[in-house]
Amino acid sequence: xxxxxxxxxxxxxxxGIVKDFTGVRALDGVDFTLRPGExxxxxxxxxxGKSTLIKVLTxxxxxxxxxxxxxxEPVRFHSPKAAQAAGISTVYQEVNLTxxxxxxxxxxxxxxxxxxxxxNFRAMRRKAKAxxxxxxxxxxxxxxxxxxxxxxxxLVAIARAVDIESKVLILDEPTSSLDRDEVEVLLxxxxxxxxxxxxxxxxxxxxxxxxxxxxxxxxxxxxTLVGEWATADLPQSELIGHMLGREAATLEQIERAAxxxxxxxxxxxxxxxxxxxxxxxxxxxxxxxxxEVVGLAGLLGSGRxxxxxxxAGADRAxxxxxxxxxxxxxxxxxxxxxxxxxxxxxxxxxxxxxxGDLTVAENMILAMQASRGWARSIPVxxxxxxxxxxxxxxxxxxxxxDMPVKNLSGGNQQKVLLARWxxxxxxxLILDEPTxxxxxxxxxxxxxxxxxxSADGLSVLFVSAExxxxxxxxxxxxxxxDRELIAVLxxxxxxxxxxxxxxxxxxGRES
Amino acid sequence: MNYAKRxxxxxxILLALIVVNIVATGVDFIVPSVNEDGRLGGAFVNILRRSAxxxxxxxxxxxxxxxxxxxxxxxxxxxxxxxxxxQTIIDAPDQTAAGLVFSAVAIALVVTAVIxxxxxxxxxxxxxxxxxxxxxxxIAGRGIAQLVTGGQIPKxxxxxxxTELGRGAFLAVPIPIWIAALVLTALALLTRRxxxxxxxxxxxxxxxxxxxxxxxxxxxxxxxxxxxxLCAGLAGLIGxxxxxxxxxxxxxxxxxxDAILAVVIGGTALLGGRFFLLxxxxxxxxxxxxxxxxxxxxxxxxxxxxxxxIVVFVVALLQSPxxxxxxLKPIKRRPAxxxxxxxxxxxxx
Numbered sequence: 001x002x003x004x005x006x007x008x009x010x011x012x013x014x015x016g017i018v019k020d021f022t023g024v025r026a027l028d029g030v031d032f033t034l035r036p037g038e039x040x041x042x043x044x045x046x047x048x049g050k051s052t053l054i055k056v057l058t059x060x061x062x063x064x065x066x067x068x069x070x071x072x073e074p075v076r077f078h079s080p081k082a083a084q085a086a087g088i089s090t091v092y093q094e095v096n097l098t099x100x101x102x103x104x105x106x107x108x109x110x111x112x113x114x115x116x117x118x119x120n121f122r123a124m125r126r127k128a129k130a131x132x133x134x135x136x137x138x139x140x141x142x143x144x145x146x147x148x149x150x151x152x153x154x155l156v157a158i159a160r161a162v163d164i165e166s167k168v169l170i171l172d173e174p175t176s177s178l179d180r181d182e183v184e185v186l187l188x189x190x191x192x193x194x195x196x197x198x199x200x201x202x203x204x205x206x207x208x209x210x211x212x213x214x215x216x217x218x219x220x221x222x223x224t225l226v227g228e229w230a231t232a233d234l235p236q237s238e239l240i241g242h243m244l245g246r247e248a249a250t251l252e253q254i255e256r257a258a259x260x261x262x263x264x265x266x267x268x269x270x271x272x273x274x275x276x277x278x279x280x281x282x283x284x285x286x287x288x289x290x291x292e293v294v295g296l297a298g299l300l301g302s303g304r305x306x307x308x309x310x311x312a313g314a315d316r317a318x319x320x321x322x323x324x325x326x327x328x329x330x331x332x333x334x335x336x337x338x339x340x341x342x343x344x345x346x347x348x349x350x351x352x353x354x355x356g357d358l359t360v361a362e363n364m365i366l367a368m369q370a371s372r373g374w375a376r377s378i379p380v381x382x383x384x385x386x387x388x389x390x391x392x393x394x395x396x397x398x399x400x401x402d403m404p405v406k407n408l409s410g411g412n413q414q415k416v417l418l419a420r421w422x423x424x425x426x427x428x429l430i431l432d433e434p435t436x437x438x439x440x441x442x443x444x445x446x447x448x449x450x451x452x453x454s455a456d457g458l459s460v461l462f463v464s465a466e467x468x469x470x471x472x473x474x475x476x477x478x479x480x481x482d483r484e485l486i487a488v489l490x491x492x493x494x495x496x497x498x499x500x501x502x503x504x505x506x507x508g509r510e511s
Numbered sequence: 512m513n514y515a516k517r518x519x520x521x522x523x524i525l526l527a528l529i530v531v532n533i534v535a536t537g538v539d540f541i542v543p544s545v546n547e548d549g550r551l552g553g554a555f556v557n558i559l560r561r562s563a564x565x566x567x568x569x570x571x572x573x574x575x576x577x578x579x580x581x582x583x584x585x586x587x588x589x590x591x592x593x594x595x596x597x598q599t600i601i602d603a604p605d606q607t608a609a610g611l612v613f614s615a616v617a618i619a620l621v622v623t624a625v626i627x628x629x630x631x632x633x634x635x636x637x638x639x640x641x642x643x644x645x646x647x648x649x650i651a652g653r654g655i656a657q658l659v660t661g662g663q664i665p666k667x668x669x670x671x672x673x674t675e676l677g678r679g680a681f682l683a684v685p686i687p688i689w690i691a692a693l694v695l696t697a698l699a700l701l702t703r704r705x706x707x708x709x710x711x712x713x714x715x716x717x718x719x720x721x722x723x724x725x726x727x728x729x730x731x732x733x734x735x736x737x738x739x740x741l742c743a744g745l746a747g748l749i750g751x752x753x754x755x756x757x758x759x760x761x762x763x764x765x766x767x768x769d770a771i772l773a774v775v776i777g778g779t780a781l782l783g784g785r786f787f788l789l790x791x792x793x794x795x796x797x798x799x800x801x802x803x804x805x806x807x808x809x810x811x812x813x814x815x816x817x818x819x820x821i822v823v824f825v826v827a828l829l830q831s832p833x834x835x836x837x838x839l840k841p842i843k844r845r846p847a848x849x850x851x852x853x854x855x856x857x858x859x860x
Binding site: 312314334335337338339344346351352353354355356357358362366367369370371372373374375376377378420 | 704705706707709710712713716717719720721722723724725726727731784785
């Protein structure tokens with residue numbers, strides 16, 4: 001099936017790359033070809049070997065067998081610095097710049113324009129301004145980097161890499177924290193660079209973006225090469241099939257599973273009336289019935305997270321009232337919320353969800369233990385049984401309850417977090433971006449779980465940046481824009497991606 | 512297991528120190544002798560007895576550090592505990608009354624517990640950084656101790672049962688060793704038989720995630736500072752009982768630094784999270800043994816601080832994964848073993 005290599009001299013040619021980590025073969029004879037001016041997506045589930053392949057190319061890891069040719073010359077980089085000197089730059093998912101330095105200083109750190117022995121700050125600011133103008137973003141280059149959003153910081157990191165005149169630019173999940181407009185800016189920059197002859201390796205979980213921007217795709221699975229295709233020749237469903245190693249359309253099966261049961265007649269579980277918090281989210285009304293999945297859609301920064309945090313008790317509301325099971329909720333905080341049966345999986349797994357150093361088992365029982373208080377420890381036998389049960393039920397891999405949770409992949413971490421809350425048998429489950437940055441398989445697992453749980457009578461508040469996912473799972477969809485809840489879409493006909501986008505664009509006024 | 516691995520390096524250091532001492536002074540160093548009065552003695556038993564106050568403080572400090580905090584006031588609290596107990600006793604007409612000693616000890620412990628709760632409230636409820644919150648009492652505490660003693664050094668009669676706390680023995684074993692062992696056991700049970708240890712590690716490892724999981728982190732934080740101060744007060748009592756007096760200015764001076772040192776040697780990171788009470792205990796014994804070692808190998812006592820610094824340096828290096836990888840690299844290369852993988856890479860598969 002894979003297309004034969006097209007003509008044109010390869011810029012990077014990796015052949016038969018093998019990489020072993022103690023006992024585990026991370027890459028097994030993988031080939032990868034990158035041509036000048038192409039945008040090449042490397043696709044695969046978490047653990048397929050994408051990151052390892054990139055790290056071999058950029059000198060983070062050495063390889064155990066195989067060959068790398070750069071411009072036809074065999075190379076072996078022993079450090080990222082050596083790779084950078086050879087013209088291979090990388091922009092990582094996490095911004096690795098210095099927060100408290102200015103934008104300009106970050107752009108030119110290590111290669112500042114000089115005036116004798118001194119840094120020529122004026123020239124530096126001017127060049128920085130020109131550079132950012134060039135890629136179409138407008139920032140105050142003298143302001144500290146920390147005064148801008150993560151998305152903007154990401155663009156600064158990219159601008160820096162762009163300016164270093166790289167032959168090869170590697171973008172590892174650069175868009176995961178960007179909103180739609182910012183993604184457009186980034187893709188525009190990528191197109192311009194490609195036209196100038198820069199070759200780019202693009203890694204992203206967002207299939208739409210991959211299809212929009214990439215010329216070719218290399219698909220990996222379990223450390224082996226599945227094949228290389230021109231993007232135009234590979235339909236999405238086939239791509240997913242290749243990545244998962246099973247027939248495509250697994251995701252489609254969940255389609256509207258939630259709508260199999262009727263929830264219109266159920267009594268309301270949550271009623272928010274004029275609930276709001278200054279500077280965070282304007283007062284809103286929202287009702288969640290028993291067994292209902294309510295999706296929250298909107299762009300990054302539209303107030304999706306802020307909306308659910310008030311109901312979760314994670315933030316304190318300064319206006320309005322919240323009713324839960326028909327009773328008014330007072331003195332709402334995370335602890336009392338959990339006691340009432342409100343479970344909250346926050347947006348940022350690492351900083352707000354999991355305790356990295358603790359084991360899988362400990363992270364799972366944390367909420368249950370917290371509700372019992374420290375003095376009443378969960379008996380070891382019961383704990384082991386519960387943990388084993390949920391590892392099995394959610395398919396957490398590796399199935400080792402004593403492993404520090406920080407060593408798990410994103411999808412498995414998300415499942416651990418879900419297990420933590422399922423253990424307390426909640427009535428309302430709040431999921432803020434539960435599928436962000438995780439692989440397709442885990443994503444399907446989590447979506448299926450949401451559908452199952454709601455069929456069992458659990459209510460779910462579901463926040464996601466991916467509109468497909470929201471429309472597929474939700475019974476109703478609340479649409480947000482500019483920190484305001486502008487519409488609630490109820491009818492089957494309204495709950496489409498297009499309708500949501502229209503609503504956001506119209507600002508809710510016409511609907 | 513992870514726990515055993517963490518304890519390995521401190522144990523090796525301790526064993527090495529003991530071996531050095533045995534070489535220098537013979538097996539008498541480690542084998543306890545029996546004194547004429549039937550009590551156990553000998554160099555190592557004496558080290559353990561002298562280390563008891565530091566052990567108590569270091570155990571409390573371990574719990575505080577597990578929550579990502581630090582308690583600089585333990586030395587001052589030591590002095591306050593000592594001052595209150597001694598002053599209460601010398602103010603009474605009959606210093607030998609058992610009831611008096613009992614109530615003196617109780618008053619001292621209650622006051623130190625209140626001080627600890629104060630520290631905890633400042634950290635947990637007012638959000639003051641632990642190092643600043645406890646710095647206040649580190650400075651003010653010695654002043655309070657001076658006010659208690661009126662600027663004098665209260666001397667308790669040798670006949671008072673209070674001195675037994677520091678000098679006495681039970682079943683041939685010195686009382687301070689009993690107290691330290693009991694507190695170690697009690698804290699180990701308190702943290703590992705209940706869920707307190709795990710919740711502490713959770714709060715220290717990720718305060719925000721712990722809050723969102725519904726943990727009462729404020730209450731736990733106050734409890735931990737309270738326990739720490741209580742341990743420091745108890746240490747002050749033992750120290751004062753041993754000397755028969757309470758010196759508000761110099762009692763327990765700089766002991767907070769030795770305690771932090773012992774915690775770090777024992778494998779608990781200052782970043783909070785995982786803690787190792789047994790590791791801390793080994794760290795304390797290392798520090799105690801080190802002081803004797805310097806004399807036994809024939810160095811002058813001026814070497815004490817330098818030697819301590821060297822031990823800290825070595826332990827810190829051995830605990831650093833980067834250093835271990837670097838030093839083991841040439842050894843591991845030979846059998847053509849692949850380089851050790853960063854954990855997340857392996858797990859991701």
